[in-house]
Amino acid sequence: MALLVFLAGGLSVGRAVEFDEILPDKAMEARARAISSGLRCLVCQNQSIDDSNAPLARDLRILVRERLKAGDSDEQVRAFLVARYGEFVLLRPPVTMTTVLLWGAPFLILGCGAIAIALGVRRRRRQALAVPLSDEEKARLEAALGAD
Known part of the structure; x- marks a missing residue:
C-alpha cells in the first residue's frame, strides 16, 4: 500500500x-x-x-x-x-554585483567578527602579560593606599 x-x-x-x-x-x-x-x-x-x-x-x-x-x-x-x-x-539568477553582495555579505560579516574577536583576545593577552611592579613601585603604591 x-x-x-x-x-x-x-x-x-x-x-x-x-x-x-x-x-x-x-x-x-x-x-x-x-x-x-x-x-x-x-x-x-x-x-x-x-x-x-x-x-x-x-x-x-x-x-x-x-x-x-x-x-x-x-x-x-x-x-x-x-x-x-x-x-x-528566475530559479538561477545571473551573477551580478548585487547577487555577489547578497551571497558574500554573510561571509564578510563573519570575517569582520572573527577579526574583531582576534583583536580583542590579543589586547587582553597583552594586558595580562603586563610587567609586574618593581619593589619601589609597590612601596609607593602601599604608601598611597595606606595614606587614606
Missing part, C-alpha cells in the same frame, strides 16, 4: 501542467517547458512554475505559452517576466 502511495506521488511530480495548457506544436511546447522549468513559482518559491500547482504558477505557464505563440524568443519571454516580477522569478 505504501509503495502504491509513493508511486502515485512520484508520478504527479512534474505534471502540474494541465492538458488545456499544452500547446499543439510539440517543439513550441518543449520550449515552453524549458522556459517554465527555469522560472520560480512566486507562491511556492522553491519550485519551478512547471512543477507547481499554485494558481499563480498556472497563470505564469499560460503567459509563457501566450508570449511564445506571439512570436517571442525564449530570451524575450524571460526578459518580459524579469521586467514584470524582478530577477526573483
Whole structure:
C-alpha cells in the first residue's frame, strides 16, 4: 500500500501542467517547458512554475505559452517576466554585483567578527602579560593606599 502511495506521488511530480495548457506544436511546447522549468513559482518559491500547482504558477505557464505563440524568443519571454516580477522569478539568477553582495555579505560579516574577536583576545593577552611592579613601585603604591 505504501509503495502504491509513493508511486502515485512520484508520478504527479512534474505534471502540474494541465492538458488545456499544452500547446499543439510539440517543439513550441518543449520550449515552453524549458522556459517554465527555469522560472520560480512566486507562491511556492522553491519550485519551478512547471512543477507547481499554485494558481499563480498556472497563470505564469499560460503567459509563457501566450508570449511564445506571439512570436517571442525564449530570451524575450524571460526578459518580459524579469521586467514584470524582478530577477526573483528566475530559479538561477545571473551573477551580478548585487547577487555577489547578497551571497558574500554573510561571509564578510563573519570575517569582520572573527577579526574583531582576534583583536580583542590579543589586547587582553597583552594586558595580562603586563610587567609586574618593581619593589619601589609597590612601596609607593602601599604608601598611597595606606595614606587614606
